[in-house]
Amino acid sequence: MTTMLGAERRKQLVQLVHGEGVAQVGELARRLKVSPSTIRRDLTDLQSEGLLARTHGGAVAPEGTEEPVRQLRSKAFSMEKQRLGRAAAAHVAPGSTIMVTGGTTTQAMTAFLVDVPELTVVTNSLTIAVALSEHEQVDVVVLGGYLRHSEMSLLGHLTREALDELSVDMAFVGTYGVDRRGLTGAHVEEADTDRFLLRSAAKVAVLADSSKFGVRGPVRIAGPERMTYLFTDVDAPADEVAALREAGVTVVQV
Template sequence: MLSHERKREVLRHLRSHGIGQVNELAEAIGVSASTIRRDLKEMDSQGLLTRVHGGASLIENDLEVAHMARQSEHSAQKRRIGEAATSLVKDNSTILITGGTTTEAMLPFLHGRDGLTVLTNGLNVAVQLSRQANITVVVLGGILRHAEMSLLGPLAEHAMEEFRVDTAFTGTYGLDASVGLTGASVHEASTDRKLLEGVGSLVVLADSTKFTQRGPVRLASVEQIDVVITDSGAPSSAVHELRAGGVDVRLV
């Protein structure tokens, strides 16, 4: 398990239990106690949690901190991916930007676009775009998933039926060259699939680490994907396979 994946699992455990002992965390995540101690020391120095005797606990404003932690992961790659994605945004179009920190990297580069309507189920996306008065923002309703700041459920799914989307921009938990997009949560799968159905064009924003993990649920097939924007660290075999399947893969 990669370092950023372990840290994500540590924060998830602490959000559920409030506090975690080293041995408990090691067993839950499936790594050694020494690895957990090293991770906790680094996360404490980054302000992601508070070290306590024998383990760690959450700090105040944990949800904001967790979001900041995800933003900091591969931030340079995400910025390049986000900037490249905006080259596919046309004036006077309607686009969907799903919640997530990779798609959030697009937002600063949308400044100055004319006649743009953005649909989103991400509160982080809506808040960022609230500063750009020239962009019409439509927030899809739903149940708030606090940790991800995204809206899910039938309200979001039904709202999508009212719009025609020219281009959808989405991040992903996992990207497999044969399976397609995969998600980590069975509970969120219905909404995630609905958001990506019937759009004019589907653009996936994924840093190279997304090629190394696969979630339990499939959200979109390779045939649904039009463009993948990733960094130069993406496995060449996966890039070749995606291109062979008709996907426009752009390395930044």
């Protein structure tokens, strides 16, 4: 039984590190509910197998794993993402123009958007655009820009220039990390584009499962004052949820 539990834990470790790109020992221990020393041993074993690379205080995904990163991340917390996607789509008004930014959590919305009448979706995600292309009743506007291959998202000044021509009622965004201080990112150019995307929408809805709490990237994207809604699951930390509500964010837990 111990061996099976260890194998399952290491599988989850690989998913988390590949999904985030970088992870710290303390955060991994908190998420998996084991001691930091156990995590360190697991990381050493996984490094020897070439599944990740150790860093001071944590681990990173090895180079050359862009495609597996996205595949693993789309599977991580998949049920939670489906629930968040359904709940978020329920807040989309008929006849509105929304923006859905790139990411595996926001991508879960697409299946629930196709029944919204007279909907226009603006996106910088090729994956989301392709998913919606099968549904002719949804008008899709794809923003241009520089392609970030690992995310299949379009970034940079061309993205921002295209958005200047549009009027967006609500933006639905994922995030690297969220807490009472707002949203953070890990990729500088993506975060810069995200800031502009958020400023361009009348309202902002953030989709973040509970694994995004306690994770803080190096790049600040927006404070809680920019968030209209936060869609998360019931396992989100109660103190952080309360602080965000106190800041005026409407938190929907599913």
